[in-house]
Amino acid sequence: xxxxxxxxxxxxxxxxxxxxxxxxxxxxxxxxxxxxxxxxxxxxxxxxxxxxxxxxxxxxxxxxxxxxxxxxxxxxxxxxxxxxxxxxxxxxxxxxxxxxxxxxxxx
Amino acid sequence: xxxxxxxxxxxxxxxxxxxxxxxxxxxxxxxxxxxxxxxxxxxxxxxxxxxxxxxxxxxxxxxxxxxxxxxxxxxxxxxxxxxxxxxxxxxxxxxxxxxxxxxxxxx
DNA sequence: TTGACATATGTCAGATTTGGCCTAGATTGT
DNA sequence: ACAATCTAGGCCAAATCTGACATATGTCAA
Numbered sequence: 001x002x003x004x005x006x007x008x009x010x011x012x013x014x015x016x017x018x019x020x021x022x023x024x025x026x027x028x029x030x031x032x033x034x035x036x037x038x039x040x041x042x043x044x045x046x047x048x049x050x051x052x053x054x055x056x057x058x059x060x061x062x063x064x065x066x067x068x069x070x071x072x073x074x075x076x077x078x079x080x081x082x083x084x085x086x087x088x089x090x091x092x093x094x095x096x097x098x099x100x101x102x103x104x105x106x107x
Numbered sequence: 108x109x110x111x112x113x114x115x116x117x118x119x120x121x122x123x124x125x126x127x128x129x130x131x132x133x134x135x136x137x138x139x140x141x142x143x144x145x146x147x148x149x150x151x152x153x154x155x156x157x158x159x160x161x162x163x164x165x166x167x168x169x170x171x172x173x174x175x176x177x178x179x180x181x182x183x184x185x186x187x188x189x190x191x192x193x194x195x196x197x198x199x200x201x202x203x204x205x206x207x208x209x210x211x212x213x214x
Numbered sequence: 215t216t217g218a219c220a221t222a223t224g225t226c227a228g229a230t231t232t233g234g235c236c237t238a239g240a241t242t243g244t
Numbered sequence: 245a246c247a248a249t250c251t252a253g254g255c256c257a258a259a260t261c262t263g264a265c266a267t268a269t270g271t272c273a274a
Contacts, residue, residue, distance in 0.1 A: 095209045189262075
């Protein structure tokens with residue numbers, strides 16, 4: 001439930017909601033992307049500051065290099081969940097993460 | 108990858124990481140819970156301010172009443188992802204969400 | 215009390231996400 | 245140039261999450 005939301009709406013002949021609702025949905029998805037990219041940048045930035053490779057970070061997170069690459073790239077297959085968890089594990093505080101998200105729209 | 112992380116670590120006889128790493132992991136999970144609860148409160152608060160039922164909100168989100176209840180309860184089966192997406196859909200800005208998360212630890 | 219509505223909680227099939235593997239291209243050091 | 249290292253991206257089985265449904269409990273007005 002997410003990627004095909006729009007299709008669903010269309011298939012349903014728009015009776016699902018008003019144009020307003022569609023716009024909210026669109027805006028929300030846009031915002032999610034912005035937030036993901038912000039967190040992604042933060043992750044890369046932190047990793048570089050620690051001067052470690054994606055592989056090293058991956059091990060530390062219990063994940064894989066490819067996933068770290070996708071995280072840092074803001075790949076759609078990466079959830080905000082994974083990004084936030086990862087940041088917390090490498091020492092980010094909720095405060096820092098909050099600020100990062102708050103600034104998302106500006107980026 | 109998440110709920111059984113500790114088991115994995117134990118099964119591996121602790122060679123996976125230092126005590127420090129285990130503590131980071133624990134702290135991170137604690138923080139995730141705090142963040143989830145904060146977002147959950149924010150969601151409930153917003154819904155109530157709009158004076159709508161969980162069912163109504165559910166329809167608006169394209170979800171179900173039971174899931175909304177779980178979201179507001181901070182149930183472990185709810186991802187930060189879903190909470191953030193939901194908040195964005197009902198009009199929260201990234202700024203507000205960021206502030207909510209930043210304050211998570213204090214709650 | 216009864217009925218209508220709101221919320222909580224369990225379950226589960228289907229959808230999404232993730233770790234891991236592999237490979238190609240990029241970057242760095244010598 | 246060469247080797248070593250790093251990063252990007254595709255792929256997929258396994259793990260996790262989600263919507264929907266059923267049902268229990270709670271609230272409140274008639």
